[in-house]
Every structure is written in structure tokens, then in C-alpha cells.
Amino acid sequence: MRPASSTRPVVPIMLVCQCNMITSKEIENIVLDLLKADPWQLVVPAKVYSELNRRAKCGGCVPNVVDIIVRVTENYHSQQALETGDVVSLPSGLEKLKKQQSGVRRERRSASHRAA
Numbered sequence: 001m002r003p004a005s006s007t008r009p010v011v012p013i014m015l016v017c018q019c020n021m022i023t024s025k026e027i028e029n030i031v032l033d034l035l036k037a038d039p040w041q042l043v044v045p046a047k048v049y050s051e052l053n054r055r056a057k058c059g060g061c062v063p064n065v066v067d068i069i070v071r072v073t074e075n076y077h078s079q080q081a082l083e084t085g086d087v088v089s090l091p092s093g094l095e096k097l098k099k100q101q102s103g104v105r106r107e108r109r110s111a112s113h114r115a116a
């Protein structure tokens with residue numbers, strides 16, 4: 001039974017690749033392992049099959065594998081952001097950058113010699 005505090009939908013385990021008998025859980029675990037090794041790497045279906053020592057045969061499962069990769073990657077990064085508190089709103093981040101950059105000459109131009 002799902003805990004009451006969990007907001008994530010429960011995704012049932014299903015057979016994704018009939019040619020290689022790969023389940024959604026196996027793919028999720030591989031994607032998580034890859035993300036733990038390098039959180040910013042691009043995980044593609046070929047890398048998942050390679051980690052499982054298998055190859056896509058008919059390719060009919062590839063769209064579903066892509067969906068699983070996207071879902072697991074989004075969940076992983078949102079979870080990481082919540083744990084580390086690294087979520088920064090874009091306007092405040094830009095304002096901080098502007099303050100850091102103020103007074104610094106950019107492209108060898110100063111504000112007093114504007115052409116327009």
C-alpha cells in the first residue's frame with residue numbers, strides 16, 4: 001500500500017521490450033545507476049540496452065524506453081533539487097548576476113560612450 005504522504009503516482013511494472021524481455025523496472029534501475037554515476041549525462045536508449053548487454057531488435061519498444069528515461073530523469077533531478085535546495089528562481093539569479101557584473105567593463109565599452 002502506498003504511504004499517504006507520497007504524491008508520486010505508482011507506476012506498475014510492465015514488460016517494455018518483448019524481444020529482449022526487459023521490464024520497466026530494469027530500465028528505471030539502469031537509468032538511475034547512470035544518473036548516479038553522472039547526473040548530467042545524456043541517457044539514450046542505446047546506452048540502456050548496452051548496460052543490459054542487449055540490443056534493440058525490432059525497435060518497437062524504443063519510444064516507451066524514451067518515455068521511461070524522461071520520467072526517471074525528471075524525477076531524479078527534481079528530487080536532487082529538493083534535497084540540496086539548489087532551486088534558484090531565474091529573476092533572482094539574473095539580479096545576482098547583474099550585481100556581480102556591475103562596474104565591470106564588457107566588450108571594452110563603457111556606458112559613457114554609447115553610440116545610440
Ligand code: FES
Nearest residue numbers: 017019057058061
Ligand atoms: S520490443 Fe524491444 S526490440 Fe523489439
